[in-house]
Amino acid sequence: DTGVSQDPRHKITKRGQNVTFRCDPISEHNRLYWYRQTLGQGPEFLTYFQNEAQLEKSRLLSDRFSAERPKGSFSTLEIQRTEQGDSAMYLCASSLVGGRQGGTEAFFGQGTRLTVV
Amino acid sequence: AQSVTQLGSHVSVSEGALVLLRCNYSSSVPPYLFWYVQYPNQGLQLLLKYTSAATLVKGINGFEAEFKKSETSFHLTKPSAHMSDAAEYFCAVSNTGTASKLTFGTGTRLQVTL
Numbered sequence: 001d002t003g004v005s006q007d008p009r010h011k012i013t014k015r016g017q018n019v020t021f022r023c024d025p026i027s028e029h030n031r032l033y034w035y036r037q038t039l040g041q042g043p044e045f046l047t048y049f050q051n052e053a054q055l056e057k058s059r060l061l062s063d064r065f066s067a068e069r070p071k072g073s074f075s076t077l078e079i080q081r082t083e084q085g086d087s088a089m090y091l092c093a094s095s096l097v098g099g100r101q102g103g104t105e106a107f108f109g110q111g112t113r114l115t116v117v
Numbered sequence: 118a119q120s121v122t123q124l125g126s127h128v129s130v131s132e133g134a135l136v137l138l139r140c141n142y143s144s145s146v147p148p149y150l151f152w153y154v155q156y157p158n159q160g161l162q163l164l165l166k167y168t169s170a171a172t173l174v175k176g177i178n179g180f181e182a183e184f185k186k187s188e189t190s191f192h193l194t195k196p197s198a199h200m201s202d203a204a205e206y207f208c209a210v211s212n213t214g215t216a217s218k219l220t221f222g223t224g225t226r227l228q229v230t231l
Contacts, residue, residue: 004160031216040126042207042221043161056218091160095216103216105151108160 004109025094035091119144123222136195140208151209
């Protein structure tokens with residue numbers, strides 16, 4: 001397993017356009033998280049899934065944001081009508097809850113850097 | 118609700134000197150605490166984690182951290198800095214387990230000089 005994979009690594013888009021990011025977690029991990037990191041700040045939690053169920057969404061996740069994990073494997077994060085304030089690094093992480101060792105910590109992908117111009 | 122405070126957004130040390138990065142936490146329940154490192158334009162890599170098994174936690178690359186409940190602290194140390202340690206370091210807390218969502222501090226950028 002090569003770890004958590006995110007695509008694309010970089011995205012430049014014009015204000016008002018829609019963008020979609022993809023995250024492929026570590027294969028046996030049942031939890032998947034999305035975080036947003038702006039310049040000079042720590043990552044901020046956006047939402048997470050356990051298998052295909054979206055269990056929690058942050059207030060940071062406005063109506064323009066939607067995330068899915070349709071088969072409990074990869075996930076997509078879509079931002080509609082992008083704004084300049086959406087410019088950030090979007091990080092995906094996965095972890096295993098339960099299992100023989102009681103679970104693992106979160107493993108992060110390399111992120112997708114979004115620039116809205 | 119839980120939170121972490123990282124004192125010092127920038128720390129500069131000489132190569133070979135002690136590294137000390139500070140983290141204080143706030144949690145209403147026994148916390149799980151983590152230190153992650155981030156290199157430019159990269160994701161986060163776990164250095165070490167505290168899960169109540171031992172108060173002194175050893176991690177990768179020679180880093181360690183000590184959980185002090187009385188001081189609500191989880192400071193990160195390394196006896197001798199190396200140039201390759203230059204990066205951004207984040208302290209994080211979870212109150213529901215190692216696999217759960219994290220609340221991060223604002224980070225400390227470590228600079229290592231010759």
